[in-house]
Amino acid sequence: MARNILGVVGSPRKNGNTHILVERIVAGAQATGAVGDIIFLGDLVIQECNGCHACWEGKECSKNDAMNTLYPRIIASNGIIFGTPVYWYGPTALMKAFVDRLVYFNCPENRALIRGKSAIIAVPFEDEDLATAALVEAFFEKSLQYLEMKLIGKILVPGVTRRGEIVEKAACLEEAYNLGSRWQL
Ligand SMILES: Cc1cc2nc3c(=O)[nH]c(=O)nc-3n(C[C@H](O)[C@H](O)[C@H](O)COP(=O)(O)O)c2cc1C
Numbered sequence: 001m002a003r004n005i006l007g008v009v010g011s012p013r014k015n016g017n018t019h020i021l022v023e024r025i026v027a028g029a030q031a032t033g034a035v036g037d038i039i040f041l042g043d044l045v046i047q048e049c050n051g052c053h054a055c056w057e058g059k060e061c062s063k064n065d066a067m068n069t070l071y072p073r074i075i076a077s078n079g080i081i082f083g084t085p086v087y088w089y090g091p092t093a094l095m096k097a098f099v100d101r102l103v104y105f106n107c108p109e110n111r112a113l114i115r116g117k118s119a120i121i122a123v124p125f126e127d128e129d130l131a132t133a134a135l136v137e138a139f140f141e142k143s144l145q146y147l148e149m150k151l152i153g154k155i156l157v158p159g160v161t162r163r164g165e166i167v168e169k170a171a172c173l174e175e176a177y178n179l180g181s182r183w184q185l
Pocket residue numbers: 011012013015016017018019085086087088089090124125126127128132160161162163164
């Protein structure tokens with residue numbers, strides 16, 4: 001059966017740096033037989049998790065929004081790309097809301113539905129200093145570890161500001177493509 005990946009774009013900018021980076025990883029994976037979809041969180045309504053924990057009682061999430069359709073896609077996937085630019089040293093609010101809603105998988109009944117899936121993070125940002133992405137890296141490292149997912153790759157791209165400027169960084173795009181093509185799902 002084909003390997004299935006989800007590329008999640010947490011930037012509100014279409015054809016922006018995050019989108020292009022995620023697209024290259026997906027293209028690399030597709031070239032080696034994976035089926036890949038890109039999800040623009042900015043196109044969707046994803047409400048904040050309010051910790052009602054209905055999901056921990058075996059019920060559906062109490063929020064009636066786009067996550068209802070994303071949960072089955074996450075469960076069906078073998079791997080997820082988490083793409084977000086650095087916004088104020090953290091992920092975007094779109095990405096944070098998405099990850100908050102992964103609390104759905106943080107109970108014994110649902111944990112098995114996400115455990116062992118692999119993940120890649122893709123993070124462009126304006127600063128030239130890699131340390132600017134340190135909190136975003138730590139956020140994903142710790143959260144994905146908590147969910148028992150495997151963070152198998154990271155692409156951090158400093159020095160990009162304008163929409164699509166990342167196309168000038170051919171080496172980074174090649175690295176993204178290669179990461180996707182080597183992805184063991
Ligand atoms: C609200 C906001 C906050 C940002 N905060 C940072 C920051 O803390 N550090 C940084 O290096 N770049 C910051 N940036 C710049 C973006 O990370 C950069 O422009 C990135 O390439 C945007 O990616 P995109 O094209 O996928 O949206 C910020 C941009 C915005 C709009």
